[in-house]
Every structure is written in C-alpha cells, then in structure tokens.
Amino acid sequence: MKMAVIGAGKWGQALYHAFSQKNDVVIHSRTPREIENFVSLDEALSREYQVMAIPAQFVRSWLEKYFEDRGQKILVAAKGIETATGAFLNDIYGEFVPQQRLAYISGPSFAAEVVQSLPTALMISSVNLELARTFSDALPNYIKGYISDDIIGAEVSGAYKNVIAIASGVCDGLGLGNNARAALISRGLVEMTRFGEAFGAHSETFLSLGGAGDLFLTASSTLSRNYRVGLGLAKGKKMDEILKELGEVAEGVGTSKALQKIAEKKGIYLPIASEVYAMIEKGKDPRQSVRDLLG
Ligand SMILES: NC(=O)C1=CN([C@@H]2O[C@H](COP(=O)(O)OP(=O)(O)OC[C@H]3O[C@@H](n4cnc5c(N)ncnc54)[C@H](O)[C@@H]3O)[C@@H](O)[C@H]2O)C=CC1
Numbered sequence: 001m002k003m004a005v006i007g008a009g010k011w012g013q014a015l016y017h018a019f020s021q022k023n024d025v026v027i028h029s030r031t032p033r034e035i036e037n038f039v040s041l042d043e044a045l046s047r048e049y050q051v052m053a054i055p056a057q058f059v060r061s062w063l064e065k066y067f068e069d070r071g072q073k074i075l076v077a078a079k080g081i082e083t084a085t086g087a088f089l090n091d092i093y094g095e096f097v098p099q100q101r102l103a104y105i106s107g108p109s110f111a112a113e114v115v116q117s118l119p120t121a122l123m124i125s126s127v128n129l130e131l132a133r134t135f136s137d138a139l140p141n142y143i144k145g146y147i148s149d150d151i152i153g154a155e156v157s158g159a160y161k162n163v164i165a166i167a168s169g170v171c172d173g174l175g176l177g178n179n180a181r182a183a184l185i186s187r188g189l190v191e192m193t194r195f196g197e198a199f200g201a202h203s204e205t206f207l208s209l210g211g212a213g214d215l216f217l218t219a220s221s222t223l224s225r226n227y228r229v230g231l232g233l234a235k236g237k238k239m240d241e242i243l244k245e246l247g248e249v250a251e252g253v254g255t256s257k258a259l260q261k262i263a264e265k266k267g268i269y270l271p272i273a274s275e276v277y278a279m280i281e282k283g284k285d286p287r288q289s290v291r292d293l294l295g
Pocket residue numbers: 007008009010011012029030031053054055056058062077078079080109110111112247248249251
C-alpha cells in the first residue's frame with residue numbers, strides 16, 4: 001500500500017515504523033525532520049492511504065488550513081475530544097471526509113514499544129469494515145489487528161482512558177496503594193462505558209483492546225504521559241510546570257475539560273472525570289478530590 005503518515009510526534013513516528021514493514025510509507029510534519037522518506041505536504045496528501053497522528057486539539061485547525069480532499073482513505077490515530085466544542089474526532093474529520101473513507105486506530109500501544117517492534121494488538125474501527133480490514137492487513141507481523149464498526153466506542157474509550165490515567169497517577173502519587181488504584185480503574189471503566197453508551201457506543205467495546213486494554217495499560221505505567229500528569233498533580237505541582245516538564249502531549253488534560261462541558265450539558269454523571277477537571281482547571285487539592293470520590 002502507498003501510505004503517508006502526517007504528524008511526526010512519538011505516535012506518528014512509531015506508526016511510520018510499523019506500517020513501513022509491509023508498505024511504501026512516507027512521513028510529513030509541519031516541522032521538517034531528519035527522517036528517511038520525509039516528504040512535502042503535497043506529496044503526503046497525494047498518497048491513497050493516510051495516517052493522521054496530529055493531537056486532537058489541533059486537528060480542526062490543521063484540516064482547515066492544510067487538508068485537500070483527493071479521495072484519500074484516512075486512519076485517525078489521535079485519542080482525544082476537542083476542548084473548545086466537545087466534538088469527537090469522527091465529527092471533526094467527518095466534516096472533511098465521508099465516514100466511508102475514515103477509520104480509527106486504538107488499543108494498548110505505547111509508541112516507545114511499537115518502535116522497538118514489540119508484540120502489540122490494536123483495533124481498527126470504521127463504519128466501512130472493508131477499509132478497517134485493509135488498514136489491519138497493512139499492520140506488520142508483530143502487531144495483531146482486530147476490526148470493529150463501533151467508531152464511537154473506540155473514540156470514547158481512547159479519549160476517556162487518558163483522563164482515568166491522570167486520576168490513577170494521582171492515586172499512586174499520593175501513595176494510596178494497589179487496592180485503591182484497582183478500584184479507581186474499574187470504576188473508571190464503568191464511568192467511560194456509561195458515557196459512551198449515552199452516545200450510542202456498544203458496551204462490549206469498552207471490554208475490548210481499545211477500552212479495558214488501553215485503560216489498564218495507560219492507568220498503570222509511568223510510560224504514560226497522562227499517568228505522569230497525575231503523579232505531578234499529586235506532588236502539588238502546577239499544570240504549567242507539569243506540561244513543561246512533560247514536553248509532549250497529554251490528551252487527558254484537554255479531554256477532561258471537554259468531558260466536563262458535555263457532562264454539564266447532557267446531565268451525565270462523571271465523578272472521576274469531574275474530579276480530574278477540578279484538579280486541573282480549578283487547582284483542587286488532590287487529597288480533597290480523593291475524599292470526595294470516596295465519600
Ligand atoms: N505516544 C503514544 O504512545 C501514543 C499516542 N497516541 C495519540 O497520538 C496523538 C499524538 O501523540 P504523540 O505523537 O505521542 O504526541 P507528541 O507530543 O510526541 O507529538 C505531537 C505532535 O503533534 C505536532 N503538533 C503540535 N501542534 C500541532 C499543530 N498545531 N498542528 C499540527 N501538528 C501539531 C507536534 O509537532 C508533534 O509532532 C495523541 O492524540 C496521542 O494521544 C495514541 C497512541 C499511542
């Protein structure tokens with residue numbers, strides 16, 4: 001397959017490495033980089049298959065500024081909900097490309113392990129199962145692909161687990177123990193399932209690789225940027241300082257604000273996400289958040 005990866009952060013570069021095993025792949029980002037097969041935007045846009053690894057908060061502005069519809073089939077690799085509008089990525093991409101040409105990749109996959117070709121399993125979701133199968137078949141031998149048509153379930157779980165991972169980092173940073181973390185993760189899974197169902201997601205998707213799989217991974221490892229945001233909050237650090245130290249995107253920050261907005265508008269009960277929002281946006285003391293969650 002002739003593919004292009006757009007966005008050369010950690011995940012874009014890992015997917016470039018992965019898809020290059022069996023396909024002819026080029027890569028592009030705003031900032032030119034010393035990567036083999038780095039090409040111009042025009043060349044990237046002319047490829048039939050594109051992987052979009054631009055963080056959720058920048059997707060809309062990128063599409064408005066740079067995207068040209070040339071009939072490409074697009075695999076969306078970001079995991080987040082737009083803060084300004086509460087829009088899901090499938091809504092945003094759907095304004096530019098029909099859903100039949102869109103697919104979404106999710107599942108437990110730290111970029112740092114994918115670039116080392118370590119065994120991984122991922123889920124490709126699309127309303128067009130043939131397209132999902134095509135992207136899945138393009139994965140290298142060390143990545144097992146599963147397909148699904150539940151794009152809302154995949155999107156909500158991929159975005160929401162980042163917020164629960166922040167809460168989990170807080171829990172561990174405060175030294176609350178393994179019991180507390182397991183309770184938080186399992187209640188987090190219930191919470192994200194309830195939220196997804198309100199948007200028509202299938203409950204079983206939340207038990208799949210893209211749901212429980214990615215939640216367990218992200219909420220229990222210091223390899224996760226979102227989990228590390230939580231560790232920083234538990235230490236009493238300010239958000240500016242945490243994000244500066246991180247130097248990479250932590251989608252759970254913007255997504256927690258989007259979730260709060262949606263919850264208020266639709267009257268959905270999101271106890272963990274609301275506490276994450278309060279810690280990030282209102283500077284709430286993490287110890288008080290834990291007391292309020294347990295109370
Ligand atoms: N790193 C990982 O292990 C995984 C990341 N993801 C998701 O992939 C997405 C990208 O994450 P990473 O590559 O890891 O982040 P990163 O922090 O390594 O890189 C972000 C990239 O976005 C680019 N960028 C920043 N502002 C931009 C703008 N206004 N327009 C266009 N590009 C812009 C940056 O130049 C950078 O290349 C996120 O949604 C993340 O949740 C998903 C699975 C795994």
